Amino acid sequence: MSHETTPTRVDGDATAARAWSPTALPPLLDSEVAHVAYHRPDWLRQWVERYGSPLHVVWPKLLERNAEALQAVPRRHGVALDVYYGAKVNKSQALVRAAVEAGIGVDVSSEYEMQDALLAGIDPRRLVATGPAKTARFHGQLVARGALISVDSLEEFEALQQNGASGRARVLLRCRPASARASRFGMGEADVTHCLRTLAASRDRFAFEGFHFHLSGYDVASRVQALREVMSQVAAARELGLGVQVIDIGGGLPIRYVDAERYAAFLRSQDATHYRNGKLPTSFYPYGGELDAAAWLDELLGTPLDATSSVAEALIAQGLRLAIEPGRSLVDQAAITVFRVNRVKALADGRHVVYVEGSSFSACETWFASEYLVDPILLSFGAPRGEAPMRAYIAGHSCLDDDVITNRLIDFATKPEPGDLLVYANTAGYQMDLLENEFHRHPMPRRIAVRNGAAGGMEVWPDDKGSLE
Ligand SMILES: Cc1ncc(COP(=O)(O)O)c(C=O)c1O
Numbered sequence: 001m002s003h004e005t006t007p008t009r010v011d012g013d014a015t016a017a018r019a020w021s022p023t024a025l026p027p028l029l030d031s032e033v034a035h036v037a038y039h040r041p042d043w044l045r046q047w048v049e050r051y052g053s054p055l056h057v058v059w060p061k062l063l064e065r066n067a068e069a070l071q072a073v074p075r076r077h078g079v080a081l082d083v084y085y086g087a088k089v090n091k092s093q094a095l096v097r098a099a100v101e102a103g104i105g106v107d108v109s110s111e112y113e114m115q116d117a118l119l120a121g122i123d124p125r126r127l128v129a130t131g132p133a134k135t136a137r138f139h140g141q142l143v144a145r146g147a148l149i150s151v152d153s154l155e156e157f158e159a160l161q162q163n164g165a166s167g168r169a170r171v172l173l174r175c176r177p178a179s180a181r182a183s184r185f186g187m188g189e190a191d192v193t194h195c196l197r198t199l200a201a202s203r204d205r206f207a208f209e210g211f212h213f214h215l216s217g218y219d220v221a222s223r224v225q226a227l228r229e230v231m232s233q234v235a236a237a238r239e240l241g242l243g244v245q246v247i248d249i250g251g252g253l254p255i256r257y258v259d260a261e262r263y264a265a266f267l268r269s270q271d272a273t274h275y276r277n278g279k280l281p282t283s284f285y286p287y288g289g290e291l292d293a294a295a296w297l298d299e300l301l302g303t304p305l306d307a308t309s310s311v312a313e314a315l316i317a318q319g320l321r322l323a324i325e326p327g328r329s330l331v332d333q334a335a336i337t338v339f340r341v342n343r344v345k346a347l348a349d350g351r352h353v354v355y356v357e358g359s360s361f362s363a364c365e366t367w368f369a370s371e372y373l374v375d376p377i378l379l380s381f382g383a384p385r386g387e388a389p390m391r392a393y394i395a396g397h398s399c400l401d402d403d404v405i406t407n408r409l410i411d412f413a414t415k416p417e418p419g420d421l422l423v424y425a426n427t428a429g430y431q432m433d434l435l436e437n438e439f440h441r442h443p444m445p446r447r448i449a450v451r452n453g454a455a456g457g458m459e460v461w462p463d464d465k466g467s468l469e
Helices: 031-039 041-051 060-077 093-101 111-119 136-145 154-162 189-201 220-239 260-269 293-302 311-317
Strands: 008-010 017-020 055-058 081-086 105-108 127-129 148-151 169-174 206-212 246-248 321-324 335-346 352-356 377-381 390-395 406-412 421-424 446-452 458-462
Touching: 017 031, 017 041, 031 041, 031 060, 031 335, 031 377, 041 055, 041 335, 041 377, 041 421, 041 446, 041 458, 060 081, 060 093, 060 293, 060 446, 081 093, 081 246, 093 105, 093 111, 105 111, 111 127, 111 136, 127 136, 136 148, 136 154, 136 169, 148 154, 154 189, 169 189, 189 206, 189 220, 206 220, 220 246, 220 293, 220 311, 293 311
Parallel strands: 055 446, 081 105, 081 321, 105 127, 127 148, 148 169, 169 206, 206 246, 246 321, 352 390
Antiparallel strands: 008 458, 017 377, 055 335, 335 352, 335 421, 377 421, 390 406, 446 458
């Protein structure tokens, strides 16, 4: 694969284009992203002409800004924090590189994620490997490089004991808190105790560093409860003479995609008739939450852990560092996905469908029987168009009736025309490339990274797998 190593300057002229802000669920936008989305449709059109549709546009700098905002919170509480970027959230190499340049660690759950982090220049000791199905080869590479390994199960621990890699394995034990009893991830108390005893007896082979968990959902309370449980494991480890340095609480820090009040009003008002298939999904990501990741972390650290101390105070009293592995929240605002409109079709039932160039594998939750509750911004080009409201769902090139980008009928202020663009904001967090494939043999969508250039222009470079700036 060839890569441009020199960013290309793109300048343009914003005339003859118009951005139509959605009214139901307009995205909350970072000012740099808003400038491009609302004021430079011509740039987006040039980039789509050059790289194809859909196109993912990535702002790596915003990851660094998100990391700084998160790091400031524990500092205020006097707590030492290790941040690991959850690389699984996005396949962008520019984002991994931004994490390394921000001086944070990277959470990798495959040898391929590890290779990308190494390519970006990470110190391997700042890698943490998570996930339940690490291969023997991955284990060997992690041990050889001195990366931290979160051990998910007794079975994984045994595999690690049998691994022939030379060197001491740095390990965390992944706990399965009571609230996650049915989860396949982590170990219950008895298995953790068994591992601790073995670790205490095999210090030549293992360097035990602490405990880990990662929970589904986005609430603070379940993490605080899990921390209470883990604190008793900390005491048990110390009784065995094991040093405990860190508790890693995983990811799950929230993003705010749309305004909270507007979102609550939208949820109250929507029903099955707003969906082309007449089915109202039963669960959604909390797109309009009240807390961003920094506020969430602040609330967690300030919550009482026991009768006498907050989480922050307990961590400090126990001499423990806190670790987090944010994926989604570190890439908050860091990418948009742009689809080119192909045509609008009137259907037999009087409804309309907007066909875009692309598939339902980006900016889409329909594969999870849910919906991405963030409206796209319509960019229109050519002769000025007046308002002509219409409602339509959005589909791509798939031959399957149920394979659509939205089941939801979206309100457009004017009818999209061929060549217009739909801009989906905030797609970097699992919305960008998790499901992508080459269905119908369409090439994989391209990714470009951008940053502000000289004289108000933008610098643009391809951000494909393994690419270097
Ligand atoms: C172990 C672990 N850590 C971190 C994350 C990242 O979570 P999020 O993107 O919600 O922050 C995940 C996501 O599945 C995970 O499994």
